[in-house]
Amino acid sequence: MTTYEFLTTTWRWSFLLLLFCALALVGYFLAFRRRGRLAYLGGALAVFLFALISPVSALADGYLFSAHMVQHILLVLIVPAFLLLSLPRSFSLPRPFTALTHPLIGWMAGVGAMWLWHVPALCNAATTSSAISVIQTTSLLLMGSAFWWQVLAPRDAQRLSPAAGIAYLFTACTACSVLGIILTFAPVSICPVYQQPVDRLGILSSIRGQWGLTSERDQQIGGLLMWVPMCLIYLTAILAQLARWHSGPHPEKSNA
Amino acid sequence: MNGTTTAPASPATLLDPAEHWHHRLAWLSTVDHKRIGVLYLLTGLFFFVVGGLEALVLRVQLAVPKNHFLQPDTFNQLFTMHGTTMIFLVVIPVGLGFVNYFLPLQIGARDMAFPRLNAFGFWLIPFGGILLHFSVLAGGAPAVGWFSYAPLSETPYSSTLGVDYWAVALFVLGIGSVATAINIIATVICRRAPGMTMRRLPLFTWINFVNAFMIILALPVLNAGLAMLLIDRQLEGHFFLPFHGGSAVLWQHIFWAFGHPEVYIMVFPAFGIVSEVIPVFSRKPIFGYAFVAASSVAIAVLSMGVWGHHMFTVGMGRAANSFFAISSLLIAIPTGVKVLNWTATMIGGRLRFDVPMLFCIAFLIQFLLAGITGISHAVVPLDWQTKNSYFLVAHFHFVAVGAIVFAFFAAVYFWFPKMSGRMLSERLGKWTFWLMVIGFNMTFIIQHFLGLLGMPRRVFTYPNLPHWGWMNMLSTVGVLFMAAAALFLVWNLAVSFFRGKIAGDNPWNAWTLEWATTSPPPHENFHALPPIRSRRPLWDIANPDRPDPVVGENTSEIESPDKTKTGILTFIVSEAAFFAILLLAYLYFYARPQPGPGPRELDVPRTLVFSLCLFASSFTLWRSEIALGRQRRGSMLGWLVLTITLGGVFLVGQGMEYWKLFQTGVDVSTNLFATSFFTLTGFHGLHVFLGLVALLIFLWLAWRGDFAPGRSSAFEAAGYYWHFVDIVWVFVLLTVYILPLAR
Structure with missing residues (x-):
């Protein structure tokens, strides 16, 4: 299979996923009517679908660790962020969930989502078993949401103060960078499934030859993705915190 | 506050001779941030002359092809000392010196948060400088470059003690920088004057506040690497020695993981200075304060x-x-944003071309060039061609001299009146400026072309290839101009200190708080502070009809957390960085097993038992804190004794582990597992030991009944540290003992 064929034919249109998204859209309308911020929800669903049906998903399914990492980052950082942004200001968490809004839990969820699913056994299992894969996807979305809640909750009062938010994001960035560094420099495969892929799509020769992605280089790219671009996402959030801080209360001129 | 000048009362007229002698001697024992700041600056100036003379000798050697003025080894020693001196004994101390003097003044504080820690941080600099230069007497200075690449820096290739002194000196200097950075953070967070909210901080203060965080995170990385290098050299470890499975590239990773933030650590004080000087001499507030502040982050x-x-x-x-x-x-991008901010501040301003401003304008132009060649090094193919040539030498000297030294010169001319009460001579200043601009650009612009022509760096001489001769000669002649500029500066400082024009409180009509007090400021800094509602309190006073808009909420209330806790938390962050590197190094070698003993030799069950003791000690310490809070002295002492016992038991357990390993012939030099194991657990054990010493001191204090109500914050702070040491052990336990079980 050539690269062009691969990019055009491996979209995995899943009826269930599309149904899920449609239901989410309908549910959103019923819950928030016109108070919601639809563009953000659209973004969340688009990224969600892209992560799970595009060729990235086909590659993540046993071929490339780096593609898995792209999927992972999209699901844990991008989709939940858009989801939280789409909530109207009036939104409040139902009672039982408010316990999850402690900053420590949010931090552990965000960092844990990175570390936990890269324990070799779990990483392997999520790639080989579709049931565990579903659990993984769900857990990533939930943990990502718990993480971002501290920063992107609908109302200002529910969020961390800018200074605390910066510390929260910076430490999370560091914790994930450490994992990225370990993945980048590990001489052994963290997720051994990707070492000897089962070539269901007949694309392996292109990947190894034309794209030049040996399994070592593949894992290195995966680690670097977690290390560098992911930190840029956190950095963007840090800058947003600074912007929020500097655009804080402006008193009337007459007070001066 | 009315701008009139009273000449500072000379101590000679007030004190009898014995007191006068003591007053002068007090420079050695001072804990006043202003005096410490001056000491920093003088130390920096002294080593600037030393490092500059070294550079001069190096350039004389390189002036003509096939020169034999210096032996190759002497050249290597000089260029190592030049780099190390300029970075660790000039740029860092001078930056910290300005911060020490002016940061407390700018936020209306009386002193730094921890004056004695401040003195400690300073005195480590001469101590480190002496250690570094003592190597000359102990068999020769290091000759491995300021980056000290392994394996050249290892015993088989550098057998004299030069590298050891280099490493110990840098370790000491690193500790000093971290101590000062902790102090800066605690000062900014806990010692601001009423009304000086974080959003109203002058940019010099803000940028150096951010810089302090870089210092506490980056310097420990270097110190971890230096500790590993010393263990290699002194205890025959194998971290960076390839033929025993070590990794020379790992040294480069550790060194540059420190080294790149270090570049910004050096340049941030310069950014801060420029952000203060340009607005004052453009008679405009800084353009886009928030952008300058946020881009620093x-x-x-x-x-x-x-x-x-x-x-x-x-x-x-x-x-x-x-x-x-x-x-x-x-x-x-963020760097470019800053340059745009500074330039935009000048646009439409009423520019005054006094010497500080001249240096800042030269800074802008030269820093822009440094940035452009800097970006070229981010482009891998171009970097491949130019990295090991004089192109790179030119690039980083454009940063180090063209940007940093020029900004420091600006700061000297800007703030000398505040420090001494007298103006520096503008005429001599312009001489310095023009000699510096001509000399600097003559020396370093041509080096770009030398590099592009292929002249490699770090060579002691070169063949007579077309153009190389005259280009190098031009470069060397430029150094002479810079040396003359330095002479003019020193001359100007000396003459103006005694005979300069009296400056007055605010000679430049600047707007930040350091100009609201006398020049030099009294011991307590301020008799009274003006109201602070914006970033330019002195503008607001001078222009009551059109003050700056109030920044943030119109309040003079500020939060100031407990300084001891803030300090210890900051210290913990830097310790975490240190242990993170040791842990990562352990993992790096764990993943690449060598023949010989491995994690299987370790006694996991016994260690788990002893670990439980350590974890239990966190609990007992917590109980002790509660007892202290409830004023139950007996209970507090009991829990504290139990904590110390449990900690001691843990150390005994570690000792047993070590003893068993020694019995089976395993020590630091056995193989990489042993080297990294003993390094990681040894440093942790050392921290437990130091924690125990701290707790014993607290036990003694508590025994004497020193803990009055409201004085428990120090005890809580020590508790934070103890808990941190325990948490580190969680990670060590998981990595060293539990991880191998999963295999």
Whole structure:
């Protein structure tokens, strides 16, 4: 299979996923009517679908660790962020969930989502078993949401103060960078499934030859993705915190 | 506050001779931030002359082809000392000196948060400087470059003690910088005057506040690497020695993981200075305060993740190169934002071309060039061609001299009146400026072309190839101009200190708080502070009809947390960085097992038992704190004794582990597992021991009944540290003992 064929034919249109998204859209309308911020929800669903049906998903399914990492980052950082942004200001968490809004839990969820699913056994299992894969996807979305809640909750009062938010994001960035560094420099495969892929799509020769992605280089790219671009996402959030801080209360001129 | 000048009362008229002698001697024992700041600056100036003379000798050697003025080894020693001196004994101390003097003044504080820690941080600098230079007497200065690449820096290739002194000196200097950075953070957080909210901080203060975070995160990385290097050299460890399975590239990773943030650590004080001087001499507030402030944070965060661009030529692989290229290009954005802010501040302003401003304008132009050649080094193919040539030498001297030294000169001319009460001579200042501009550009612009013509760096001489001769000669002649400029500066300082024009409180009509007090400021800094509602309190006083808009909420209330806790938390962050490097190094070698003993030799069940003791001690210490809070002295002492016992038991357990390993012939030099195991657990054990010493001191104090109500914060702070040491052990236990079980 050539690269062009691969990019055009491996979209995995899943009826269930599309149904899920449609239901989410309908549910959103019923819950928030016109108070919601639809563009953000659209973004969340688009990224969600892209992560799970595009060729990235086909590659993540046993071929490339780096593609898995792209999927992972999209699901844990991008989709939940858009989801939280789409909530109207009036939104409040139902009672039982408010316990999850402690900053420590949010931090552990965000960092844990990175570390936990890269324990070799779990990483392997999520790639080989579709049931565990579903659990993984769900857990990533939930943990990502718990993480971002501290920063992107609908109302200002529910969020961390800018200074605390910066510390929260910076430490999370560091914790994930450490994992990225370990993945980048590990001489052994963290997720051994990707070492000897089962070539269901007949694309392996292109990947190894034309794209030049040996399994070592593949894992290195995966680690670097977690290390560098992911930190840029956190950095963007840090800058947003600074912007929020500097655009804080402006008193009337007459007070001066 | 009315701008009239009273000459500072001379101590000679007030004190009898014995007191006068003591007053002068007090410079040695001072804990006053202003005096310490001056000491920093004088130390920096002294080593600037030393490092400059070294540079002069190096350039004389390079003036003509095939020169034999210096022996190759002497050249290497001089260029190592030049780099190390300029970075660790000039740029860092001078930056910290200005911060020490002016940061407390700018925020209306009486002193730094921890005056004695401040003195400690300073005195480590001469101590480190002496250690470094003592190597000359102990068999020869280091000759391995300021980067000290392994394996050249290892015993088989550098057998004299030079590298050891180098490493110990840098270790000491690193501790000093971290101590001062902790002090800066605690001062800004806990010692601001009423009304000086974080959003109203002058940019010099803000930028150096951010810088302090870089220092506490980056310097421990170097110190971890230096500790490993010393263990290699002194205890025959194997970290960076390839033929025992060690990794020379790991040294480069550790060094540049420190080294790149270090570049920004050096340049941030310069950014701060320029952000103060340009607005004052443009008679306009800074353009886009929030952008300058936020871009500093962006640079600080990015700087931690771009070190790979120092290693493109090492062979990290195409994947790593690409990522580091992108992140290195990105860092140009916040830096560019700053340059735009400074330029835009000047546009439409009423520019005054006094000497400080002249240096800042030269800074802008030269820093722009440094940035452009800097970006070229983020482009991997170009970097491959130019990295090991004089092009790179030119680039980093454009940063180090063209930007940093020029900004420091600006700061000297800007703030000398405040420090001494007298103006520096403008006429001599202009001589310094023009000699500096001509000399600097003559020396370093041509080096770009030398590099592009292929002249490699770090060579002691070169063949007579077309153009190389006259280009090098031009470069050397430029150094003479710079040396003359330095002479003019020293002359100006000396003459103006005694005979300069009296400055008055605010000679430049500046707006930040350091200009609201006398020149020099009294011991307690301020008799009374003006109201602070904006970033330019002195503007508001001078222009009551059109004050700056109030920044943030119109309040003079500020939060000031407990300084001891803030300090210890900051210290913990820097310790965490240190242990993170040791842990990562352990993992690095764990994943590449060598023949010989491995984790299987370790007694996991016994260690788990002793670990439980350590974890229990966190609980007992917590109980002790509660007892202290409830004023139950007996209970507090009991829990504290139990804590110390449990900690001691843990150390005994570690001792047993070590003893068993020694019995079976395993020590630091056995193989890489042993080297990394003993280093990691040894440093942890050392921290437990120091924690125990601290707790014993507290036990003694509590025994004497020293803990009055409201004095428990120090005890809580010590508790934080103890808990931190326990948490480190969780990670060590998981990595060293539990991880191998999963295999």
